[in-house]
Amino acid sequence: MKPLSPRERRLVAVGVLAGLVGLAWLGLVRPVLNGFEARDERRAAALARHERDQRLLASLPAVRATLAEQRRSGRLYRITAPDEAAAVEALKQRLVAELTQAGGTVSAAEAVRADVPPGWVSVRADATMTLTQLNASLRQIENDTPYVVVDYASIDAEQSIRTSRPGPLGVRLQISARHAVAPVR
Known part of the structure; x- marks a missing residue:
């Protein structure tokens, strides 16, 4: 190299x-x-x-x-009761009282167990009432405390259809509310 x-x-x-x-x-x-x-x-x-x-x-x-x-x-947003059964009964009495107070006739009221989340209670009632009475009862349910949720409302106007005149409605209403256990004293 x-x-x-x-x-x-x-x-x-x-x-x-x-x-x-x-x-x-x-x-x-x-x-x-x-x-x-x-x-x-x-x-x-x-x-x-x-x-x-x-x-x-x-x-x-x-x-x-x-x-x-x-x-x-x-x-304002929950029912306070010693147990769930008492909360269901209180909610049922409230629903029946408000439907009756508006002038409706309640034929059945029962607790709803299916599809209810934990910590909530739900009731359903069947009633016969006019549209004005239904509006009044819904307004009362909406404004009273504890506040509730209207889960389901069904209106049957079959009698009005048959007679072609305004008549009573078949109403099924389901409401729910949160439930809190009352402290034991």
């Missing part, structure tokens, strides 16, 4: 120098810079988490006030 000329030796030296600079970049400088970048990202995430936590802490009095208000008004 013939010796390299001075020009070729300079080119090889520059190439070796470029390789060493590249290796130094990949082996030393780049990991250090990546470490700075990763720590900067973690710091930014920690600052964002800190700001979020500070907002959460600042909202704590408002959350406590809302919770206290919900505890005070919670009785």
Whole structure:
């Protein structure tokens, strides 16, 4: 092999120098810079988490006030009774009383057990009444406390169809309410 000329030796030296600079970049400088970048990202995430936590802490009095208000008004949204059977009976009496008070005639009232979520009670009643009486009873059910959910309403106007005159309607109404166990004293 013939010796390299001075020009070729300079080119090889520059190439070796470029390789060493590249290796130094990949082996030393780049990991250090990546470490700075990763720590900067973690710091930014920690600052964002800190700001979020500070907002959460600042909202704590408002959350406590809302919770206290919900505890005070919670009785408006549930029937409090010693057990589920008593809650069902109370809801049944309420439904029958409101349908009767509006002028309807209740023929049957019963507890509903199927498809009732845990913590809820449901009752169904069959009644005969006019449309005006039905509207009045629904308005009364809607506005009295504890507030209930009307799950099902069915209206049968068969007699009106046969006679072509307004007449009594066959109404089936199902309502549900949350149930809370009364504290034992």
